Amino acid sequence: MLSQFFSLFTRGVKRRTPDGDDAAWEEKSADVDQPPVKRPTLASSSSSPSSTEQAQDPKSFKMVLLGDWEVGKTALVRRLLTGEFQKLYRPTEGCEMSRLKLATSGGPVAFEVWDTAGLEQLGGLKDGYYVRADCAIVLFDVTNRESFSSVQRWLQDFRRVAGQVPVVMAGNKIDLKDRAVKAQESAGISRRHGVQYYDLSVKSRFNLQAPLLWLARRLLQEPSLQLTVEVAHEPQMPSFLPSLAERKQAERDLAEARSVAIGSDSDEDL
DSSP states (O other): OGGGTEEOOSSSOEEOOTTOOGGGOBOOOTTSOOOOOOOOOOOOGGGSOOHHHHHSOOEEEEEEEEOOTTSSHHHHHHHHHHSOOOOSOOOOOSEEEEEEEEEETTEEEEEEEEEEOOSGGGTTHHHHHHTTOOEEEEEEETTOHHHHHTHHHHHHHHHHHHOSOOEEEEEEOTTSSOOOSOHHHHHHHHHHHTOEEEEOBTTTTBTTTHHHHHHHHHHHTOTTOOBSSOOOOOOSSOOOOOOHHHHHHHHHHHHHHHHSOOOOOOGGGO
16 A cells, blocks of 8 residues: 555644744644544555665655645645545644654654645745745646646746745646646646646546655766656546556657746746
8 A cells, every 4th residue: 555655654734834933833723623533554575665774864845735626635645644635625723733754764754754845825825834945846737727827837936935945846637537737738837947747637646756766866966866666556546547548648748848948938928
């Protein structure tokens, strides 16, 4: 299970203040209707990380998860933590923090994932969540062009506070047939802003771990870093995935987009 690959070692999902002060952490208030946070089943036997890996202190990095509402940010975190797919949309209030542990050839890596609300009601408060961030994932919905158009704003806001740290831009929901944003469009924007791009599907698990592995390689400056526990799951529910030919074409489109020199297009073209 994915829980054999990632492990959660916080006391559940917590709300954290923008200044990142551990002393300011507070459990979610009891009067908010929150679904229970399930802990992943601990890995066992030979599929578990070695005792040496378990004894090592993980290299920890703060990662901010950005994007408009309903693009799948919280579903992505839940999928990685528990292996479950969150079917019903439930908006995040403010910011939720979870801890993901990744088993790699360079030792354990921990990501402190700050799942931010995608609503404008955060206003200037969101800047506080970006302080001291080591990396970020900007998520959008490939079936929703409005969420794609917002990517530039999320990137600019984050860069203004966090600086030139590694960032992955990811297009979610490629399991749906009504794709509205082409892969080459996404690649063009990612090149313009100097970030990595991946198509992915939280529902079908396609490319699910790719953004985290890329970030770990950049942060540790180890291009050959590998996962020591692989994800070996097939989708657990019926879903559409592009055929092999379609995925190959998307890869060719991405390669073509990356090879074209960036022109003088204005940011308003988004």
